[in-house]
Amino acid sequence: MPSPEPHRPLNKPSAYLQVFASRRIAAMLLLGFASGLPLALSSGTLQAWLTVEGLDLSTIGFFALAGLPYTFKFVWAPLADRFEPPAAGRRRGWLLITQAGLALTCFVMAELNPSDSIGLVAACALAMAFLSASQDIVFDAYRTDLLDDHERGAGAAVSVLGYRLAMLVSGGLALVLADTLLGWPGMYRLMGGLFALLACVTLWTPRAPQADAVRSEVRRELLGFAAMLAAGIGGWLLWRLLPWQALALDRLAQLLVDTLGVLIAFVVAILAARRVGFPSFVEPWDAFFQRDRALALLALIVLYKLGDAFAGALSTTFLIRGIGFSAAEVGAVNKLLGLVATVAGVLAGGAWLARRPLYESLMVFGVLQALSNLGYWLLSVLPKSTVLMAAAVGIENICGGLGTAAFVAFLMALTDRRFSAAQYALLSALAAVGRIYVGPVSGILVERLGWPPFFLLTVLAALPGLVLLRRLRPAIARL
Numbered sequence: 001m002p003s004p005e006p007h008r009p010l011n012k013p014s015a016y017l018q019v020f021a022s023r024r025i026a027a028m029l030l031l032g033f034a035s036g037l038p039l040a041l042s043s044g045t046l047q048a049w050l051t052v053e054g055l056d057l058s059t060i061g062f063f064a065l066a067g068l069p070y071t072f073k074f075v076w077a078p079l080a081d082r083f084e085p086p087a088a089g090r091r092r093g094w095l096l097i098t099q100a101g102l103a104l105t106c107f108v109m110a111e112l113n114p115s116d117s118i119g120l121v122a123a124c125a126l127a128m129a130f131l132s133a134s135q136d137i138v139f140d141a142y143r144t145d146l147l148d149d150h151e152r153g154a155g156a157a158v159s160v161l162g163y164r165l166a167m168l169v170s171g172g173l174a175l176v177l178a179d180t181l182l183g184w185p186g187m188y189r190l191m192g193g194l195f196a197l198l199a200c201v202t203l204w205t206p207r208a209p210q211a212d213a214v215r216s217e218v219r220r221e222l223l224g225f226a227a228m229l230a231a232g233i234g235g236w237l238l239w240r241l242l243p244w245q246a247l248a249l250d251r252l253a254q255l256l257v258d259t260l261g262v263l264i265a266f267v268v269a270i271l272a273a274r275r276v277g278f279p280s281f282v283e284p285w286d287a288f289f290q291r292d293r294a295l296a297l298l299a300l301i302v303l304y305k306l307g308d309a310f311a312g313a314l315s316t317t318f319l320i321r322g323i324g325f326s327a328a329e330v331g332a333v334n335k336l337l338g339l340v341a342t343v344a345g346v347l348a349g350g351a352w353l354a355r356r357p358l359y360e361s362l363m364v365f366g367v368l369q370a371l372s373n374l375g376y377w378l379l380s381v382l383p384k385s386t387v388l389m390a391a392a393v394g395i396e397n398i399c400g401g402l403g404t405a406a407f408v409a410f411l412m413a414l415t416d417r418r419f420s421a422a423q424y425a426l427l428s429a430l431a432a433v434g435r436i437y438v439g440p441v442s443g444i445l446v447e448r449l450g451w452p453p454f455f456l457l458t459v460l461a462a463l464p465g466l467v468l469l470r471r472l473r474p475a476i477a478r479l
Contacts, residue, residue: 024146027205028155031095032162034198035139038102038132040171041191042066042125048175049184050121053114066125069133071432075229077137077425078280081418082221089207091142091421098135099199102128106192110185140428141421144412145208153353153361156408160346160401164339169194209417224278232269239264284419284426293475297414300468301431304366304407307462308400311373311455313442315393318376322451323384333390338397345401352402353409359476362410362469365402370462372399377455407431413479 040046043066050060085093109124147155170191178187239261249257273281288294319330353361375392382388411431415423446454469476 022151024151024206025154025158027146028143029158029162030198030201031139031142031205032159033166034095034099034162034195034201035132035136035159036163036166037170037191037194037198038128038135040167040174041106041188042128042132044171045174045178046121046125049178050114052184055114055118059118063122063125066122066129069126069130070136071429073133073137074422074425074429075232076134076225078278078284078419078422079221079225080134080137080141080421081284082280091138091145091208092202092205094138095135095142095202096199098131098138099195099202101131102135103192103195103199105131106188106195110188110192137421137425140424141415142208144415144420144424145417146206147412149413150354152409152412153405154350156353156405156412157346157350159408160404161343164343168339220277221280224273224276224281227276228269228273228278228281231272232265235265235268236261280419280422284416284422287416287419288414288423291414291475292478293472296468296472297475298427298430300465300472301411301427303465303468304362304410305369305400305403305431306465307373307458307460308369308403310442310458310461311376311396312400314446315376318380318451319389323379323389325384325386325389329386329389333386333393337390338393341394341397342401342404345398345403346405347401348398349402349405353405357477358406358409358413358479359469359473361406362476363466365399365406366462366466366469368399369403370459370466372396373455373458373462376458377452380451380455410476410479 043063046066047060047063050063080094084090085097087093105124105128109121109128112121112124114121143155143159174187174191177190178184182190244254244257247253270285291297316330319325325333349361349365352364372395375388375395379385379388379392411424411427414427442454445457449457
């Protein structure tokens with residue numbers, strides 16, 4: 001297939017507005033909403049229902065494990081590249097299947113009583129998370145396949161906007177409806193109806209262009225998938241059986257040991273996939289590593305938003321415990337204002353990306369992300385001030401939203417359309433590594449250093465990514 005055209009900055013405002021006014025960008029908003037809607041229904045909103053029903057805290061805590069499919073979605077993502085449902089066109093068939101499955105799961109959940117059927121509720125929560133993660137895989141691939149390079153910024157911006165709006169609907173609004181009007185079963189039925197409507201929206205969205213997809217033997221694909229899965233799980237279990245407890249490791253050392261175990265399990269799984277043969281997993285990686293500076297680009301994915309992730313990891317705890325704001329104040333400012341600021345940031349980022357090159361956007365927004373963390377440092381050294389908190393939260397979330405818009409566009413630019421589901425899922429999973437591990441590390445650093453040095457450290461944590469970005473300027477310009 002012909003190579004995509006190079007980036008063409010849109011210098012006229014009318015041309016820029018045409019990007020946001022297109023049916024393709026409207027599809028990103030609606031499918032972004034569909035992508036964000038299930039998250040709270042299998043986590044925070046479900047947790048509230050279980051709490052109201054009087055379940056014990058240990059049982060409620062175990063429901064956090066329902067979110068595991070989001071972490072490991074890259075394992076089955078290659079199958080979405082290899083297999084396509086016969087109807088609805090490329091990517092849209094899987095979107096329809098996952099949305100119909102989410103609707104059905106919500107309707108089943110509405111018929112259950114957590115006090116009597118906790119096992120079935122847990123199974124529904126896990127099924128919902130799996131279908132949601134699978135929908136994310138296909139939506140990310142569809143967005144990459146559909147949008148031209150000059151539309152990526154706008155597509156990233158409205159996708160995040162739709163995602164955040166959906167989290168409000170399935171989070172805060174769902175709680176209000178369940179508590180005042182519909183009850184918990186009625187609320188889940190309403191959400192099931194929403195998913196059914198979103199399936200109709202999927203039929204309205206434009207068809208993605210065909211690509212030269214992998215067409216290997218089905219038996220070989222399934223055998224390779226099973227071997228990779230078994231080897232990864234087996235490697236992790238063997239690592240956990242080693243006598244680490246006898247070493248009396250502190251929390252930081254234990255975190256390093258667990259991280260090393262995950263890396264070993266991942267390597268073992270890849271070796272098994274290569275040994276047995278899993279083409280739709282192996283070929284996307286081989287194609288990516290044929291790219292110039294591939295390892296450095298992977299390192300940039302991990303490092304680019306590291307400082308931003310550090311600053312946000314304990315922001316709520318900092319505002320309540322570190323500064324002394326009430327939970328209501330933090331909810332009104334950090335959550336509501338933070339959401340509005342993030343949406344404003346991603347929309348502004350999309351506007352900028354429609355007119356400026358990708359490298360320039362990544363660098364400008366990366367610097368702003370790093371400097372915005374100084375707002376929390378000022379909060380930690382100055383007297384308590386609600387105005388200062390609002391300013392710090394607003395600026396940090398706007399800059400984080402700008403960086404998110406550029407970062408999503410960067411991931412789309414890196415993705416080969418032949419393997420868009422597998423590659424984007426793998427790259428986004430890699431991007432989540434820093435976000436996952438900064439939480440435990442942040443808590444340890446705050447205990448040892450205190451809040452002011454910690455927030456200065458978050459600014460420094462952004463520097464390696466910016467330095468690497470500068471060194472990769474030629475490679476990114478070629479994207």
